[in-house]
Amino acid sequence: MAQRPYVVVHVGMSVDGATTGFQPDVARFYQLAQTWTEDLTLAGADTILAQEEALAQAEGPGPAEGGPLLAVVDGRGRVTQWEALRDAGHWSDVVALHCASTPERPPGRQVRELVTGADRVDLAEALRALGRDDGVRVVRVDSGGGLTGALMTAGLVDEISLLVHPCLAGERATRFWYGSAPAAAPLILATAQSLPDGLVWLRYHR
Ligand SMILES: NC(=O)c1ccc[n+]([C@@H]2O[C@H](COP(=O)([O-])OP(=O)(O)OC[C@H]3O[C@@H](n4cnc5c(N)ncnc54)[C@H](OP(=O)(O)O)[C@@H]3O)[C@@H](O)[C@H]2O)c1
Structure with a gap:
């Protein structure tokens, strides 16, 4: 059976985990997205x-x-x-x-x-x-959480990259980065980096 590609989820989120309901730093998000030079988005x-x-x-x-x-x-x-x-x-x-x-x-x-x-x-x-x-060989997922949750539930995610924005989306949030992924999935922290403008970039492996 063919091996599946490496799958990384790269997402911009608020401190409360939302992917909507706040103003993301789009330039920084796509600059960091170049990290993986994916074959497929x-x-x-x-x-x-x-x-x-x-x-x-x-x-x-x-x-x-x-x-x-x-x-x-x-x-x-x-x-x-x-x-x-x-x-x-x-x-x-x-x-x-x-x-x-x-x-x-x-x-x-x-x-x-x-x-x-x-x-x-x-x-x-x-x-x-x-x-x-x-x-x-390398896939970068660009999703508001629905697709990410389904991929995580199916055990198809290798890396999670979270660009955390210094704000709360609160009741404006309609989506969360993990979607309906099962709770209590352990993650291994790979790197944690502070960036300008209060952003924090966290990378985890499954
Ligand atoms: N902050 C960020 O980094 C970021 C990134 C991207 C998007 N967004 C925002 O997020 C919002 C959209 O996010 P969303 O979470 O609603 O949707 P989404 O993740 O873009 O899309 C959901 C997709 O997942 C599919 N899906 C869900 N469960 C599945 C399963 N079990 N098996 C197969 N396919 C499955 C759905 O399939 P069907 O086609 O069958 O419905 C649908 O195509 C937008 O407002 C967008 O602007 C934010």
Whole structure:
């Protein structure tokens, strides 16, 4: 059986663990995201949907030659801006991850598909297939927590990178970085670094 890629979750969060409801330091977040030079960025559908309006209006520079692939978990077939994602200038190409129950796609849609799982995308199988067929060795997860929780529950996360912002999201928070991951999973601290503007960067291994 093909070995699955190394999976790192890199997330910007408030002190109370939220991924929404505060103003993240986007520049620092993406500067640190370059640490892993991932072969594949893995995003949840809701993360992409949160940007769809902006994507629809943007005229991107086109695919980034030599850049990572983008794979979007889209079990319910909700994402529509596939070409805008490909043209956004961050990724070399885009793959839609679907499952057998994903609603029928519009004819002629210009995006590669990988279908795994019955009612939801089989995340383990999708990662193995991307490793086997695309030579993906390192995956960086970009998610608001829903996808991260599912990956952690399935034992598919190797590293967690938390960029902690000096604020509380409080009742403005709607998502938390761990999603529905099981409680009491032990983590091993790899590094802890103070950064300018009160940011703290924590890296853990499973
Ligand atoms: N602070 C940060 O670093 C950061 C990073 C990214 C995004 N965000 C924010 O977070 C929000 C979105 O986050 P979110 O947590 O709602 O969603 P998300 O993690 O982007 O997306 C959830 C995805 O996970 C899939 N999923 C969940 N459980 C699954 C399972 N058991 N098996 C297979 N697939 C599963 C869902 O599948 P289906 O397709 O089947 O529903 C969906 O595609 C946005 O507001 C975004 O702006 C913050």
